[in-house]
Amino acid sequence: MRVGLVAAACAAVTAIGLGGPAFGQAQQPQIETRKVEGTDNIYIFRNGNHQAMFIVTKGGVIATDPVAYGRPTGGQQYVDEIRKITNQPIRYLIYSHHHYDHIAGGKAFKDAGARIIGHRNVKARLEPLGDPNTPLPDELVGDQGRVITLGGTRLELHYVGRNHSDSTLVMLLPKEKIVFVVDLLPVGRMPGRGMIDFYPLEAEKSIERILAMNWDRLIPGHPDSGGRLGTKDDARLQLQLLRDASAEMKKLGQGGKCWDTAEKEFALPKYASLPGYEQGLPFIARRYCGLWGRGT
Amino acid sequence: MYRWISMLVLAALTGIAVEASAQQPLYATARVEGTDNVYIYRYGNHQSMFVVTSGGVIATDPIGLGRPQAVTTYIEEIRKITKAPIRYVVYSHHHWDHIAGGKPFKDLGAVFVAHRNAKTRLEAIPNPDVVMPTQWVDKQHTIKLGNTVLELHYVGRNHSDNSLVMRLPKEKIIFVVDWLPINGIQFRGMADTWPLELQESIKKVLAMDWEVLIPGHPGPGGRLGTKDDVRAHLAYLEELSAATKKAAEEGKCYDAAIKEIQLPKYESWPNYKAFLASNIERYCDVWRRGI
Numbered sequence: 001m002r003v004g005l006v007a008a009a010c011a012a013v014t015a016i017g018l019g020g021p022a023f024g025q026a027q028q029p030q031i032e033t034r035k036v037e038g039t040d041n042i043y044i045f046r047n048g049n050h051q052a053m054f055i056v057t058k059g060g061v062i063a064t065d066p067v068a069y070g071r072p073t074g075g076q077q078y079v080d081e082i083r084k085i086t087n088q089p090i091r092y093l094i095y096s097h098h099h100y101d102h103i104a105g106g107k108a109f110k111d112a113g114a115r116i117i118g119h120r121n122v123k124a125r126l127e128p129l130g131d132p133n134t135p136l137p138d139e140l141v142g143d144q145g146r147v148i149t150l151g152g153t154r155l156e157l158h159y160v161g162r163n164h165s166d167s168t169l170v171m172l173l174p175k176e177k178i179v180f181v182v183d184l185l186p187v188g189r190m191p192g193r194g195m196i197d198f199y200p201l202e203a204e205k206s207i208e209r210i211l212a213m214n215w216d217r218l219i220p221g222h223p224d225s226g227g228r229l230g231t232k233d234d235a236r237l238q239l240q241l242l243r244d245a246s247a248e249m250k251k252l253g254q255g256g257k258c259w260d261t262a263e264k265e266f267a268l269p270k271y272a273s274l275p276g277y278e279q280g281l282p283f284i285a286r287r288y289c290g291l292w293g294r295g296t
Numbered sequence: 297m298y299r300w301i302s303m304l305v306l307a308a309l310t311g312i313a314v315e316a317s318a319q320q321p322l323y324a325t326a327r328v329e330g331t332d333n334v335y336i337y338r339y340g341n342h343q344s345m346f347v348v349t350s351g352g353v354i355a356t357d358p359i360g361l362g363r364p365q366a367v368t369t370y371i372e373e374i375r376k377i378t379k380a381p382i383r384y385v386v387y388s389h390h391h392w393d394h395i396a397g398g399k400p401f402k403d404l405g406a407v408f409v410a411h412r413n414a415k416t417r418l419e420a421i422p423n424p425d426v427v428m429p430t431q432w433v434d435k436q437h438t439i440k441l442g443n444t445v446l447e448l449h450y451v452g453r454n455h456s457d458n459s460l461v462m463r464l465p466k467e468k469i470i471f472v473v474d475w476l477p478i479n480g481i482q483f484r485g486m487a488d489t490w491p492l493e494l495q496e497s498i499k500k501v502l503a504m505d506w507e508v509l510i511p512g513h514p515g516p517g518g519r520l521g522t523k524d525d526v527r528a529h530l531a532y533l534e535e536l537s538a539a540t541k542k543a544a545e546e547g548k549c550y551d552a553a554i555k556e557i558q559l560p561k562y563e564s565w566p567n568y569k570a571f572l573a574s575n576i577e578r579y580c581d582v583w584r585r586g587i
Contacts (some may be wrong), residue, residue, distance in 0.1 A: 044362075069584070070547045099585040165587075175471060191365065193550075196485075197587045201420065256362030259484065290487045295392040295421050296311055 011136035019027045036219070036229070039176055041153070045081055046223055047074050050102060050190065053180040053219050054082060059151025060091035063114065064180060065221065067132070070104020075105030079112055086181060090114040091150060092156065095137060096182035097165040098122040099197070102221055104133045115139060117146070119159055121167035136184065141169065158213070162199040170210055182221030185210070185238050187230035190271060192280035197288040200246060209282040225275070241271055249288035259286075260294025308538055323366070325373040326507065328520070331467050333444070336385065336510055338518075339366040342394065345373060345462065345471040345510050349442025352383035356462065356471060357512065360397020361425070367397040369406070382406045382410065383441055388473035389456040391488075394512060398427035407431055409439075411450050413458035413548040433460060448502070453490040454497035461501055466506060471551065473512030476501070476529060478521040480567045482538075485574035491537065491582050498530045515568060533560050540579035549580035 028212045030075055036042040050067035061082055068074025083091060094111040095118035096102055106116055118137035126136060148155045158170040164184040171180040183194050184206065211232060218230030245268060252262035266285040271277060290296050307559040323339040342359040350362035353374055358566040360367035374382060387410035388397045398408060408429035415432060431437075439446045449461040455475035462471040474483070475494060482489070502523060509521030536559060554573045554580075562568055 051342065099587065100584055125587055129582070131586065134586070196581050197585075237476065254362075286485065293392070294487070295390060295423055295426070296417065296488045 001155065008022070008081060020159065023078055026284035029264055031077055031081065032106070035064070036176075036178065036217070039178070042173065042176060043085070043179060044219060045078050047071065047078070048224070051219070051223055052077075052078070052096075052102075052155060053178075055150075055153055055155065055173070055241055056082075056086045056088065057151030057153040059153075060089045061086060062092045062094065062148060062150060062153070062155055063090055064094045065096050065102040066093065066109060067102055069101040071105065072133075078105070079108045090177075092117055092148060094118070094155075094171065095122055095167075096171070096221060098125040098166040098261060100134055102182055104131065106135045107133070110135055117141060119167040119169050121165075125165075125167060126148035133193065145169075150279065158209075160206040160209040161202050163203035165197050166199070168206075170213075172213055172215060174214065177216040178219060179210065179213065179215045179217075180219045180221075181210065185218060185220060185230060185235050186222065186224050186276075187218065187220045187228065187234050188225035188237075188276045190276035190284075191238070192276055192282035192283045195283040198287050200242065200288060200291050204239060204242055204246075207235060207242070208283070211235055211239070224236070241268070244270065244285050245288055246291070249285065250292045253289055253292025256288035256293075262289050262293065284289075297450070298370055307584045308559045311560060319330075323373070325376075326518075328467075328510070331469070331479055333534075334467055335468055335475060336480070337370050338514055339369065339515055341443055342366075342368070343512060343514055344394075344512070345414040345469075347441075347444055347446060347464065348374075350380075350390060351442035351444075352381045353378060354384045354439060354446055355382055355388065355401060356386045357388050357394040358396065358398040358401060358427075361393045362396070362489035364397055364400075367400050367493055368428070371400055377394065384409055384439060385427070386410070386439075386446075386462060387414060388462070388471070388512060389459040390417040391456065391474070392423060392426060394473055396423065396425045400428050409433060410435070410447070411448075411458035411460050413456075417456075417458065417513070424585055437498065449500075451495065452493050453502040454494040455486075455489050457490075459497075459556065463504060463506060465505065468507040470501070470504065470506045470508070471510045471512075472501065475568075476511060476521065476526055477513075478509070478510060478511055478515030478519065479565050480515070480529075481532060481562060481565060481571050482575050482578075483550045483567075486578040490579065491533070491579060495533050496532060498526060499535070502526055502530070532559065536570070536575060537579055537582070540576055541583040544580060544583035549579055553580055 030048055030173050032046045041280045043054050047051050047067045052065035052067050054063040058068045066075045066078055086151050090109055090112045090236055092112040093106055093116045116135055116137045117139045120140040123136050123140055154174055156172040160170055220230055252265055263285045326336050328334040335346050337344050339359055344357040344359050346355040361392045382404050385398055385406045385408045388398045408427050409431040410429040412432040412434055430532045433448050435450050445465055447463040451461055543549055554576050557576050
């Protein structure tokens with residue numbers, strides 16, 4: 001069953017490509033912009049190993065994550081890429097969550113007149129840190145979410161609880177049946193370092209809520225698995241992986257083995273073929289030891 | 297300058313530090329030197345303060361995760377000193393390794409006390425071995441029992457979002473668990489910690505009036521802490537934070553930062569080598585990703 005899912009996910013690489021050469025190759029350019037196949041106006045801007053969605057409408061552009069951490073010109077390069085497609089004003093810049101590697105670099109958008117939107121916890125998190133490269137949102141979204149309607153496009157911002165952070169917004173394009181979800185749902189790969197900020201039990205609930213939404217394709221925040229888009233099967237695989245990880249560590253943690261012994265013994269052999277398995281496993285073990293060995 | 301604990305059972309040590317050596321007994325109870333009624337109960341590598349008053353006993357963390365005998369032994373140790381009723385069990389924070397196993401105290405009628413945020417935490421991940429408190433502390437609460445005053449202070453988020461600083465104002469003793477190591481850096485990857493708020497919490501603790509710190513894990517040689525220890529630890533965190541911030545700005549987080557950052561001032565601390573890399577990693581999360 002699980003092997004079947006992984007196989008299906010692999011098969012999907014060819015079925016749901018972006019129509020161009022696969023991401024993730026050594027010779028790929030640093031920056032790349034692609035239109036999502038089957039749409040007129042949904043784009044993915046990739047800078048290195050991070051990516052963001054933007055939408056071009058006749059009422060202006062909705063951009064998301066600047067993905068310019070440690071790349072002083074990254075924000076402007078993103079704006080320049082949009083400018084190659086349209087001269088419409090950039091109306092919005094929406095933050096997927098508060099982590100710098102996705103949202104640093106917003107100044108170029110602000111200078112272009114965009115209004116920055118993020119969940120209210122983005123502000124609570126970032127204000128004390130005072131990062132000069134990450135402007136705070138101009139508008140905060142509460143837990144009830146928000147809908148943006150611009151030039152015939154409807155973009156829904158959903159807050160589905162705490163998961164990869166406490167400030168994650170799921171961005172859903174209902175007409176196009178596309179979601180943009182960053183870091184919570186890697187596509188065909190093992191989760192890893194992102195577990196530091198992770199709410200394990202609530203993340204499972206979040207994924208269930210995302211699965212209940214009406215969408216066919218998922219744009220991830222990193223170009224996983226050759227840059228293909230995700231499917232609901234990919235999301236189900238991540239949910240199952242988290243449940244399996246939790247159950248496995250629950251045995252070890254309640255047996256009094258956290259931290260060191262449990263982390264040594266912890267393994268998820270069903271998922272050993274997923275890219276990033278070896279690197280990701282210790283981060284997952286550490287997080288779930290906290291949960292089942294310390295109650296946190 | 298340092299005040300040491302003297303083991304009741306090994307009174308012959310006469311004030312010399314208790315060696316945390318391999319041959320130390322599984323558990324021990326020691327009266328804090330210079331006090332009549334403040335004790336430390338240690339079981340394995342965890343410890344807990346209790347206070348004997350004319351009105352009864354105030355106990356703290358049961359430290360019984362996966363070892364119910366640690367809790368029954370805790371009660372037997374108290375009973376060797378006094379037959380007075382055990383009135384309270386105060387939780388230092390919600391982590392199970394410190395607070396699991398309290399049921400024998402509850403059976404004796406003790407009232408369990410914790411910070412209010414611990415309620416949310418304990419309800420979210422129910423553990424049948426953790427007794428749910430019935431009294432919740434917000435910013436501050438004072439327990440007066442017999443002629444003893446015990447203040448419970450919440451100084452913000454640090455090692456958890458519900459850590460209580462327990463202060464005995466008359467004795468000038470505080471009991472703080474897990475976030476003020478003595479001669480040590482932070483444990484592993486500082487799981488569950490808010491690093492910048494931890495630094496603020498420490499400043500608040502330094503502003504309080506106290507002389508002796510009882511930690512939740514025995515310090516080197518079992519000695520207790522002083523304000524100098526806490527100042528040294530705060531300096532360590534500030535220096536680590538500054539060094540990691542600089543490394544993050546130079547694009548060096550994670551790997552290069554972990555390789556390059558060294559804080560030789562602290563390398564004599566016993567856990568420096570074991571945990572520096574994961575401490576750096578945690579501050580990389582702060583300064584590279586805003587976590």
